[in-house]
Amino acid sequence: MIAEMSNRAASIGRVLRCAVVAGLLAGGLSAGEVTYEQLLDPPPENWLTYGRTYDSQRHSPLDQITKENVSQLAPAWIFPMPGARRLESVPIVVDGVMYVSQPNEIYALDARAGRQIWKWRREPARQRGNNRGVAVLGNLVYVSTPDAHLVALDARTGSMVWESEIASSEDGYWSPAAPFAIDGRIIAGNAAGDYGLNGWLDAFDATTGERLWRFYTIPRPGEPGNETWAGDSWKTGGGATWLSGSFDPELNLLYWGIGNPAPDFDGEPRRGDNLYTESVVALDADSGKLRWYFQFTPHDLHDWDSVEIPILVDAPYKGRLRKLLVHADRNGFYYVLDRETGEFLEGVPFIDKLNWASGLTETGRPIRVPGVEPTLQGNFVCPSTSGATNWMSPAYNPATNWFYLAVKEGCGVSYKSKQEFRPGGFSYAATGYIESPRFPWQMFVRALDLTTGERKWEYRQVNSRHYGAGLVSTATGLIFAGDDQGFFTALDAVTGDPLWHFNTGTRISASPISYAVKGRQYLAVCSGVNVVTFALPAGPEAD
Amino acid sequence: MTWCRRGLGILVSVVLLLGLPSLAWGAENPLGSGAEVIAEGHALFNKLCTVCHGVDGAPGDRGPAMAAQRRYLRQTDTELFQAIQEGIPDSEMPPMGLPEDDAWRIVAWIRSLRAKAIDVPADGDIQQGSNIFWGKGECGRCHVISGRGGLLGPDLTNLGAQMSLNRIQEAMTVEKPHPPLGYRPVTVTTKGGRTISGVSKNEHNFSLQMIGDDDRLYLFSSEEIDKIVYGEKSLMPTDYDRRLSESEFRDLLAFLSRLSLRRRESSSVEPNQTP
Structure with missing residues (x-):
């Protein structure tokens, strides 16, 4: 039987190849491979990387859903992820196939029908942290795991092709970030700095899983920056890489945000600036060598991981076209940097309640306000440790030249104590914080001028007092946002006015995407335990 | 590692x-x-x-x-x-x-x-069993091991740790009354006149997802489909005890029974080699 089938397969295969070559595909979809060229310039209908494009602008060129018709937007399908808790995954869509993840699991779904094609589950399924998505390249889907491995699966079947260790799970590491695919390489990070575990960024060969380079986020003795750690404190310095990054293919530089130093709230044992925690680093994509860095919060005492996604924009700055990197930090400041050199250009607060620094120096270093450091009795600080923004992705619209982000206004009380490092994956925070009862947090969506940080508008998410959701911008001047009350809302990118909303019923903590299949545009977002998609009422599909 | x-x-x-x-x-x-x-x-x-x-x-x-x-x-x-x-x-x-x-x-x-x-892996010549898997037995046309092979059948990378020797033997020699879920043979004719054969991964009233004989993934909505014809039997041949000699069958079992992801640390190898 197998011989007969093979003959049939061969003849059908020939017919198919002819059909594809002749462009005769009539009806149905055939999912294809993802090339590096496609990652460089993604087809409008696909969402191929965490931020859609390497510059992480999260701006979809799709234009079917407009300000005029968005009021007709309706759910297309809902896929509940079995056993899920709170999904933070950003779906990836390739030619009508959606790949969406939760810790230890990936589902491949028909992106039109919401039906499962395959499911992969890692066994034994260690439970640690979140999972924020997958990467795709060639015929493979890549995911990092709660036991700190990078796994490559066949995109058509979910069969595992290889796996490589990123870090030792026995030491307490896991890996929550979406891997990042560039030309023949997959970049992967790890967590957790809060355990005093030093972080790094790895590049793996996309085909074999062989590790090509590693960048240690905490410099070792003899390396520049190690002197910013008192004594041996660098050994347990933290600096996790728990979110994805951005890439400039022309400069061949990867840009990655680095997490907090440890112990989080007690700075005494680690006097110094504690490089490269709370920094963005620019790494040569071929070698992993550090080209430049910029530290947002030297000697951080509030666990303000600077992992927030950097957005890359080429835009005029003071009359000259510059290659910019913009970043809204958890510490409450919005930064504009030159991404060729790391030069600090601008920095302004994007929150109203900010009390830990009175401003930034000419080089971007914060001017500290005394009396907000964590103490045994607790000290009042704004923003709180949960930050002025967090893992939820910002977006950029080239038409408005504005930067859009989820913002948290709120303060906290931070405490510190003495704690000894304990190997094996235990908290090394040296106590923690509470949200201030006097100034409970409040979520907003805000639009900032790209180069000045001037606030253009804000949309208050009433009663939203938890981490918010990320954003997606569209070519038709819409911003889609979720919130912790479960509402998925379309905002006018120019005015901030709400134009449409839908109550998904569960907290949205992930960042949305937009994609199209056969000419029909969709929005998709993970909400609670569900993947929820929206589209305009079905019309005739394009072939 | x-x-x-x-x-x-x-x-x-x-x-x-x-x-x-x-x-x-x-x-x-x-x-x-x-x-x-x-x-x-x-x-x-x-x-x-x-x-x-x-x-x-x-x-x-x-x-x-x-x-x-x-x-x-x-x-x-x-x-x-x-x-x-x-x-x-x-x-x-x-x-x-x-x-x-x-x-x-x-x-x-x-x-x-x-x-x-x-x-309790079967005795036999493992290398010879591997040769039969990828050669005379044509198993690799439909089955994948660690990323190599065809996609119509189940992934066998961890077969030895998932099934007993008896069940592996049965799968190769005893015909099943129905194709297993996710491996039902199907031939779809679209309204555009194309015919695609393979196995259905998932299907309901309004859509069908399948792997074609060309190892590509195909997604259809029901309005794109003119006709669906199902195969009654699994594509898995069940005459391996007859099409192979006794020693060949034993060697194939020796190879299959040792396919396992257990003891991960022990299996570090050079990349991109085939047996």
């Missing part, structure tokens, strides 16, 4: 596994779980127990089969040993009172029936 790279990964892990001492499932048995002990237990069972149980562990007139697709009440070596020696209250199973070593030999054999293939 990178592992599980293509075929050589399997081969190296096989070699490493062969060098390991008796495996955990026989840990309670003072005689271990070696091939000789199992063979002796098999002979003893057929000699002493087939008054009630069937020969070779099949269902008997008064006693159940020794290995079947069900949950076992007696899972451990010690529980089985006690059942043999002391009988099972409120049943027809009498106390056998055998010399202890003989009882342990029978325990070893029963456990081997229930073990996964990797625990």
Whole structure:
């Protein structure tokens, strides 16, 4: 039987190849491979990387859903992820196939029908942290795991092709970030700095899983920056890489945000600036060598991981076209940097309640306000440790030249104590914080001028007092946002006015995407335990 | 540390596994779980127990089969040993009172029936079995091992740790009444006149997702489909005991039974090699 089938397969295969070559595909979809060229310039209908494009602008060129018709937007399908808790995954869509993840699991779904094609589950399924998505390249889907491995699966079947260790799970590491695919390489990070575990960024060969380079986020003795750690404190310095990054293919530089130093709230044992925690680093994509860095919060005492996604924009700055990197930090400041050199250009607060620094120096270093450091009795600080923004992705619209982000206004009380490092994956925070009862947090969506940080508008998410959701911008001047009350809302990118909303019923903590299949545009977002998609009422599909 | 790279990964892990001492499932048995002990237990069972149980562990007139697709009440070596020696209250199973070593030999054999293939891998030439898998047997046309092979059939990378040797053997020799879920043969004719054959991964009233014979993934909505024809039988051939010689079949089983992802640390290999 197998011989007969093979003959049939061969003849059908020939017919198919002819059909594809002749462009005769009539009806149905055939999912294809993802090339590096496609990652460089993604087809409008696909969402191929965490931020859609390497510059992480999260701006979809799709234009079917407009300000005029968005009021007709309706759910297309809902896929509940079995056993899920709170999904933070950003779906990836390739030619009508959606790949969406939760810790230890990936589902491949028909992106039109919401039906499962395959499911992969890692066994034994260690439970640690979140999972924020997958990467795709060639015929493979890549995911990092709660036991700190990078796994490559066949995109058509979910069969595992290889796996490589990123870090030792026995030491307490896991890996929550979406891997990042560039030309023949997959970049992967790890967590957790809060355990005093030093972080790094790895590049793996996309085909074999062989590790090509590693960048240690905490410099070792003899390396520049190690002197910013008192004594041996660098050994347990933290600096996790728990979110994805951005890439400039022309400069061949990867840009990655680095997490907090440890112990989080007690700075005494680690006097110094504690490089490269709370920094963005620019790494040569071929070698992993550090080209430049910029530290947002030297000697951080509030666990303000600077992992927030950097957005890359080429835009005029003071009359000259510059290659910019913009970043809204958890510490409450919005930064504009030159991404060729790391030069600090601008920095302004994007929150109203900010009390830990009175401003930034000419080089971007914060001017500290005394009396907000964590103490045994607790000290009042704004923003709180949960930050002025967090893992939820910002977006950029080239038409408005504005930067859009989820913002948290709120303060906290931070405490510190003495704690000894304990190997094996235990908290090394040296106590923690509470949200201030006097100034409970409040979520907003805000639009900032790209180069000045001037606030253009804000949309208050009433009663939203938890981490918010990320954003997606569209070519038709819409911003889609979720919130912790479960509402998925379309905002006018120019005015901030709400134009449409839908109550998904569960907290949205992930960042949305937009994609199209056969000419029909969709929005998709993970909400609670569900993947929820929206589209305009079905019309005739394009072939 | 990178592992599980293509075929050589399997081969190296096989070699490493062969060098390991008796495996955990026989840990309670003072005689271990070696091939000789199992063979002796098999002979003893057929000699002493087939008054009630069937020969070779099949269902008997008064006693159940020794290995079947069900949950076992007696899972451990010690529980089985006690059942043999002391009988099972409120049943027809009498106390056998055998010399202890003989009882342990029978325990070893029963456990081997229930073990996964990797625990009691078949004897044979593994390299030759690999050659048959990728060559004469044409298994690799439909099955994938560590990223190499066809996509119509199940991934066999971890087969030895998932199925017993008996079930692997059955899959290659006994025809199933229905194709398993996710592997139903299907031929779709679109309204545009194209015909695509393969296996259905998922289907309902409004959409169908399938892997084509060309190993591509196809997604259809119902309005794009003109006709669906289902295959009645699984695409898996079940005549391997006839199309292969006895030694070839044994070698293929030796190869398949050792496909396992267990002992990950032991299977680190050079990338991109094939057996």
